[in-house]
Amino acid sequence: MLKIVNLEAGYGPMQVLWKISLNAEEGNVTALLGPNGAGKSTTLMSTLGSIKPWGGEIYFEGKDVTTLPSHKKVEMGMTLVPEGRHVFPNLTVRENILMGAYTKRASKLMKESLDLIYTLFPILKERPGQKAGTLSGGQQQMLTIARSLMTRPKFLMLDEPSQGLAPKLVGEVFETIQKVQSDMGLTVLLVEQNVDITLEVAKYVYILHEGTIKAEGTSDTIKHSEDVRVAYLGI
Amino acid sequence: MEFLRMFSGDLINGIILGAVYGLMTMGLSLIFGVLKVVNVGHGAFIMVGAFIAYWMFTLFGLPPLLSAILALIVGIALGFFFYYVVMKWLLEAPELSTLLATFAIGIFLAEVAKAVWGPDYRGYSWNVGSLNLGVTTIPMAKVYALLSSIVIAVALYLWFKKTRAGNALRGVVEDKEGARVCGINVEGYYALSFAIGIGLTVMSGVFITLFVPVGINPYMGEVYTIKAFVIAVLGGLASPWGAFFGGFIFGLVENGSYAILGLIPGVEPFSLTQCLAFAILLVLLLLKPEGLLGKK
Numbered sequence: 001m002l003k004i005v006n007l008e009a010g011y012g013p014m015q016v017l018w019k020i021s022l023n024a025e026e027g028n029v030t031a032l033l034g035p036n037g038a039g040k041s042t043t044l045m046s047t048l049g050s051i052k053p054w055g056g057e058i059y060f061e062g063k064d065v066t067t068l069p070s071h072k073k074v075e076m077g078m079t080l081v082p083e084g085r086h087v088f089p090n091l092t093v094r095e096n097i098l099m100g101a102y103t104k105r106a107s108k109l110m111k112e113s114l115d116l117i118y119t120l121f122p123i124l125k126e127r128p129g130q131k132a133g134t135l136s137g138g139q140q141q142m143l144t145i146a147r148s149l150m151t152r153p154k155f156l157m158l159d160e161p162s163q164g165l166a167p168k169l170v171g172e173v174f175e176t177i178q179k180v181q182s183d184m185g186l187t188v189l190l191v192e193q194n195v196d197i198t199l200e201v202a203k204y205v206y207i208l209h210e211g212t213i214k215a216e217g218t219s220d221t222i223k224h225s226e227d228v229r230v231a232y233l234g235i
Numbered sequence: 236m237e238f239l240r241m242f243s244g245d246l247i248n249g250i251i252l253g254a255v256y257g258l259m260t261m262g263l264s265l266i267f268g269v270l271k272v273v274n275v276g277h278g279a280f281i282m283v284g285a286f287i288a289y290w291m292f293t294l295f296g297l298p299p300l301l302s303a304i305l306a307l308i309v310g311i312a313l314g315f316f317f318y319y320v321v322m323k324w325l326l327e328a329p330e331l332s333t334l335l336a337t338f339a340i341g342i343f344l345a346e347v348a349k350a351v352w353g354p355d356y357r358g359y360s361w362n363v364g365s366l367n368l369g370v371t372t373i374p375m376a377k378v379y380a381l382l383s384s385i386v387i388a389v390a391l392y393l394w395f396k397k398t399r400a401g402n403a404l405r406g407v408v409e410d411k412e413g414a415r416v417c418g419i420n421v422e423g424y425y426a427l428s429f430a431i432g433i434g435l436t437v438m439s440g441v442f443i444t445l446f447v448p449v450g451i452n453p454y455m456g457e458v459y460t461i462k463a464f465v466i467a468v469l470g471g472l473a474s475p476w477g478a479f480f481g482g483f484i485f486g487l488v489e490n491g492s493y494a495i496l497g498l499i500p501g502v503e504p505f506s507l508t509q510c511l512a513f514a515i516l517l518v519l520l521l522l523k524p525e526g527l528l529g530k531k
């Protein structure tokens with residue numbers, strides 16, 4: 001579904017990603033694990049196009065989308081739940097949700113999408129008029145996930161959805177992600193630092209370290225590979 | 236009694252001028268709100284609008300209300316032009332770059348105007364009768380300026396709240412990364428906001444000419460740049476609606492102080508009004524730096 005080949009990217013003069021290749025298989029959860037500053041967010045942002053790749057190729061459903069602007073990619077069915085949530089703080093919960101149905105394709109399916117996300121996130125249905133900025137961290141995370149589902153993605157990237165959440169909430173968020181993924185048949189690329197929960201959820205895992213892929217394999221392989229665990233995950 | 240009559244007349248004029256001030260500042264706030272760029276060349280675009288009104292009137296007898304539409308179109312075109320030629324390349328650069336760039340655009344426009352039309356002060360008068368309000372008589376031209384400013388502000392408000400593009404733009408203002416992942420063309424809306432902001436500004440220049448009988452010249456913009464800055468800060472800087480109401484307040488203070496200053500013997504009120512307006516605003520800002528309508 002999504003294939004990245006030799007992706008290079010950076011900021012100003014500083015190169016962050018060095019020829020990264022990875023593959024997110026259709027209908028699965030693929031994860032990208034790595035420590036702070038490894039380049040995980042940079043990978044997701046250059047995949048969506050919020051930053052321009054320096055080199056390499058990105059294929060979505062077989063089409064070369066490397067230089068496509070992000071709004072076109074969202075129209076095609078890719079989107080991202082960015083790190084740090086990025087809700088629209090002064091807009092209401094409902095306005096936030098509806099913003100997800102901005103593209104032509106998504107706006108045609110809006111009614112149906114609304115039913116879907118209100119079943120998944122009943123809390124959002126209860127407070128349509130509340131300003132998004134006044135929601136708790138966990139609720140904001142739910143809201144960004146709901147908003148991203150309104151775009152009707154086939155391929156969803158999630159950047160550290162557990163960040164800053166209490167352990168109990170982390171479990172809740174991941175349950176939702178799994179449920180959405182299987183109900184909607186989504187392909188998911190998950191970026192995380194929370195190793196245990198990621199290995200539980202993901203089918204295939206890439207380990208990113210200092211801008212290069214240092215290891216990859218099924219969750220089971222990674223789980224049992226002492227080298228990888230000690231060297232890159234610090235556990 | 237005579238004082239009260241004069242004072243209420245001044246206040247009415249203040250409200251009318253304030254509406255035009257508000258319109259004049261909305262573009263500045265819109266551009267700041269979306270692009271986080273302070274357009275230091277703001278006044279030069281007002282000057283362009285003033286010249287459009289002047290030439291259309293003197294050459295073709297076109298009334299300012301029609302020139303305003305032309306000015307809006309010219310302004311939008313200028314906005315897109317300067318966005319794609321200059322601003323687009325500077326958005327990631329340090330703030331000083333955009334300050335210098337818009338400053339340069341302002342000087343460029345003023346010098347072009349001087350080269351083409353000369354440095355003279357020009358003016359025209361559009362006589363369409365007047366409205367007698369008892370305490371004062373107001374030229375209908377100014378009444379039209381007031382009504383047009385309100386109509387435009389309301390239209391912009393409705394566009395923001397009710398249309399797909401307006402909503403998307405609110406998203407861009409709130410969180411640009413959030414807007415991007417919803418499939419909103421963030422860079423496209425940057426260009427559009429800059430164009431609309433400049434369009435409104437050039438258009439406001441047309442209405443300004445109705446208040447300065449012989450004040451049209453290439454450098455007239457400077458004083459409006461400063462006034463617009465003060466009004467924008469009053470209104471909370473990033474909000475076009477705040478700016479509109481800030482304009483009313485500024486107009487009232489500027490005009491209201493005229494009559495009061497006239498009471499002081501030996502004072503020539505005209506030159507002092509502007510000083511006083513700024514002094515009052517300075518005090519206001521010291522007490523409430525987030526602006527009268529701004530949020531903390």
Ligand SMILES: Nc1ncnc2c1ncn2[C@@H]1O[C@H](COP(=O)(O)OP(=O)(O)OP(=O)(O)O)[C@@H](O)[C@H]1O
Pocket residue numbers: 011016034035036037038039040041042043083193
């Ligand atoms: N906007 C930016 N400008 C300059 N450098 C940046 C920018 N964003 C990230 N970097 C740098 O790029 C490198 C990779 O950052 P990135 O955000 O991709 O890491 P990450 O793996 O997502 O880390 P984290 O787990 O902390 O989110 C880091 O060294 C970071 O300092």
Ligand SMILES: [Mg+2]
Pocket residue numbers: 040041042083159
């Ligand atoms: Mg990150």
